[in-house]
Amino acid sequence: MAEEILKIEDLAVNVGEIEILHGVNLTVGRGETHVLMGPNGAGKTTLGYALMGNPKYEITRGKVTFMGQDLLEMSVEERAKTGLFLSFxxxxxxxxxxxxxxxxxxxxxxxxxxxxxxxxxxxxxxxxxxxxxxxxxxxxxxxxxxxxxxxxxxxxxxxxxxxxELCILDETDSGLDIDAVRTVSKGVQEYHETVGGAMIIITHSTKILEALHVDYTHVLVDGKIVKTGDRSLVDEINENGFEKYLK
Amino acid sequence: MKQKTQVDDVNRSLYDFRYGYDEEHYYKVDEGLTAEIVETISKEKNDPEWMREFRLKSLELYKKATVPDWGPSLDGLDLDHIVTYVRPKTKMTANWDEVPAEIKETFEKLGIPQAERESLAGVGAQYDSELVYHNIREEVAAQGVIYTDLESALHGPYAEMIQKHFMKLLPPTDHKFMALHGAVWSGGSFVYVPPGVKVEIPLQSYFRLNAPGAGQFEHTLIIVDEGADLHFIEGCSAPKYNIANLHAGAVELYVGKNARLRYSTIENWSKNMYNLNSKRALVEEGGKMEFVSGSFGSHVSYLYPMAILKGNGARLDYTGITFAGEGQELDTGMKVAHIGENTTSVVSAKSISKSGGKSVFRSSVTVGENAKNAKSTVDCASLMLDDESRSDTIPVMDIRNSNADVGHEAKIGRISDDAIFYLMSRGMSEEDARAMIVSGFADNVSKELPLEYAVEMNNLIRLEMVGSIG
Structure with missing residues (x-):
């Protein structure tokens, strides 16, 4: 595995009184491409916002290390300056x-x-x-x-x-026509090749992934990562949906 | 995790000057302004006879008129001792050492040279600007443009023209403070642009208002003749300090047939000031009046520039922004009277209120019986930066013919947390994110200003928002 740049341990996040993430663990190495999939309401966007530091998302438990530093102690601007990017x-x-x-x-x-x-x-x-x-x-x-x-x-x-150093792409492909998805995918590819940064791509569709190399795929269901695999997991979900991961 | 920080107001009290209120330095005339005092002013100014009479008539009107009761409170004005506003015996040029450190600091932050700072603080007398002013005068004089102070113009070749126009648009009968102005006016500019002359550089009253004693009851009279073109700029972004806290100036603008006049103001009076300025324009056939206005200073403002669109096809464009911070009540707006056919008015007003500041925008649109096909669009937007601040829009429309097209739109908003978070996620601090959003909101005005003024205004907004520049 490549040098670790992000390590999320047992992260729990509340929005208001409701706990959305119930202890997420995820590690991202330098330059790696991770895909995060999951049904609507599973907490994918919450994870992105919590990592970026949106004040509406309250961290109730857990630890996040980014570029060797305690991410949760950093202000939003410090996170950005240290190399975290969230595509809204x-x-x-x-x-x-x-x-x-x-x-x-x-x-x-x-x-x-x-x-x-x-x-x-x-x-x-x-x-x-x-x-x-x-x-x-x-x-x-x-x-x-x-x-x-x-x-x-x-x-x-x-x-x-x-x-x-690390981009979180929150459904950057949703609502786009097929040409625009291709263009965005081209941009993502360019980032991967020229910048060499890591990515967490949150997506519902596989179109954006077609031309991309994927290192890991994670399935987030009901605030927890229930399955981690390689690229083939994307295809499997594409075919069968999330049903077998739902309780 | 870092908590959201509350952006504090800049210490506004730094503008709230209190000069030594020493009884001995004032005439003890408790009953207020007298004919003798006005006579003395007139004599000192070497007025022509008609002006002396005008002053005395205005004084009578002043005594009879009542203080407006429909706007912000004027209780802080000591009208029983109005004479102290008119005739302070203290020297206008105080000691630089006595100017509070905070205001000096503000000058420094705004990058104003030492010599200018002293002048703006009402300390220094004339400085280099006198030279600049003379140079500008020479340059425009070559085009036949008259740009001079009103007092000396009263004795020059344009005396008759001044008599014909002086306080005709803003008569002393208009309101109490115009009557006061008529009685005690002092200083100001006279500009005449002959037919067809396009003045390339904007003329700036800044150079005139810095003269000692000016800037309180100053009178500006501008006549732009047929087909001529002028941009006149009043004020600057530095906190303008005046030892008395009442400003009742008058601005009269005559825009000839097919002429254009742009009148830009960036006003930042010190925060103890009652700014009761009046501005009015008369626009002839095919003429165009443009007001660009930024109001930042003063404790209380009553400020409603007006355009009378008399000729067919005359047009008014008004672009303004008001920023009311702690302890400020800025009552601004505009008035337009559509008289001629095919007249147009386009108004875009923004207001920002913060830390308990209150801003009110009043618009008054009148369309006369003969103003066929008149068009008027009034667009107001306000931004409140916290829950304790207030913003109101008060539109009045009086439409007297059926061919007019009149529209009014008002929006009130707040800075969304989502927008702040978005900007912060790209590396901005919270203060910078807020300042960026507020500057963006004020963009309609800064786009209309010459570059150096736009920069000044943005600096001013930053100073209000963050407490520093850059």
Whole structure:
């Protein structure tokens, strides 16, 4: 196994009074691709939010180590700066700041130095092209008036530019047409090859995985990981659904 | 896990100056403003006779008029001793050492040079800006543009033009503080742009208002003649400190046939100020009036720029933002009167309230009987940053013909936790995330401002939100 970058031990998470995750264990090595599947309401998104540090998700038990540090002690911004990235299921519209300025701002914060404008623009244009995005999107306000597909692509664009150590892709493929899924998959592939970062891909469909190498597949049911396997588990679930894992 | 932090207000009290309230430094005239005092002002200013009479008539109106009772409280104004506002005997130029450290710090954070800081704090007299001002005057004078102080213009070749326009749009009968203004006005600008002249650089009153004693009852008179074009900018983002806490200026704007006037204001009076400024524009056929307005300072504001769209095809564009923080009650808005046919008004107003601040936006749209095909769109949005702050929208419409198209829309919102979390997940601190959202909200105004002012305004918002810049 590759060097461990994320280790989740017995993680329990509450939303309000209700416990959603009942003790999750998961370890991710550098550069590995993990797929997280599970029926609706199993707690997949909760896991992503809890790891990123959404204040609405309360950690009641467990330990998470990320890049050798105690993740649960870190603020949201520290988690981001340490290399954790969450691709949101519904990215937020932020008027008044362009996609380009936003990414540059985030990059400056992560690296602690001013990004050279020329080099930045070049790289941004290159990644926009990878994602089949009109270069004009760079100067549009962040996610404002973007279609569902463009919003998801903008998330992958940020992921490519920020080069995180670990990305959690929360249903980045849901609601996209077949071409957009392919494009997003291409972006994910590009991230895997050029950045070499690890991923936890939360998905219901296998389309996004077609061209990707998958190291591990986990099945999350009712707040617990009930089965871990390799890529073949994806195909098995694709065929038979989750029925045999439900109590 | 790190808890959410509550973003504290910047210590606003830093603007709330209290200068030595030493009885001996004031005339002891408890009954208020007298004809003698107004006569003395008139004499000191070397007024022409008609102006002397005008002042005295205004004084009579002032005595009869009542204080408005429909807006924020004006109890903090010592109107029984109004004379102390008019004639403070203390020197306007206080000692720099006496200026509180906090306000000096604010200047520093805003990157204002030492010389300017002293001037803005009401300490230094004239500085380099006098030179800049003269240079600008020379440059525009080459185009035939008159840009001067109103007092000396009263004795120049434009005296007649001034007499014809002075306080005709904003007569002393308008309200109590206009009557007061008529009696004691002092300082201000006169601008005349001849037919067809397009002024390339924005003119800035900033250079004028820094003159000692100006900036309290100043009068601005701008006449843009047929087919001419001007951008005039009033104020700057530095906290404007005045030793008296009443500001009752008047701005009268005449926009000729097919002319365009843009009047931009970024106002940041110190937080003890009662800002009762009045602005009104008269727009002739095919003319265009544009108000761009950012209100950040003062304790209480009553501020409702108005445009009278007299000529056919005249147009008003109003873009404004108000930011009310702790202890502030900013009552702002706009008024438009559609008189001519095919007149248009487009209003986009934003307001932000924080830490118990209160902002009210009043809009008044009147469409006259002859204003066929008049179009008016009023769009208000407010953002409340916490539960203790308040924001209200009060629209009034008076439509007197059936061909008008009038619309009003108001939205009230809060910063969503989801938006904060989203921005933080990309490495922003919570304060920065909030500041970014608020700056974005104010974007309609900053987009309309010249770059250096847009930067100033964004710095100001950051300062209000985070307490630091950069």
């Amino acid at each position: 299921q519904t990215p937020i519209e932020v008027p008044g700041i362009s996609l380009s300025n936003f990414v540059r701002n985030a990059l400056d914060r992560k690296t602690g130095e001013k990004t050279r404008l020329w080099k930045f623009r070049k790289e941004l244009e290159k990644e926009l092209a990878v994602l089949d995005m009109d270069p004009a999107y760079a100067d549009r306000d962040l996610n404002v008036g973007f279609s569902g597909g463009e919003k998801k692509k903008a998330e992958i664009l940020q992921m490519l530019m920020l080069k995180p």
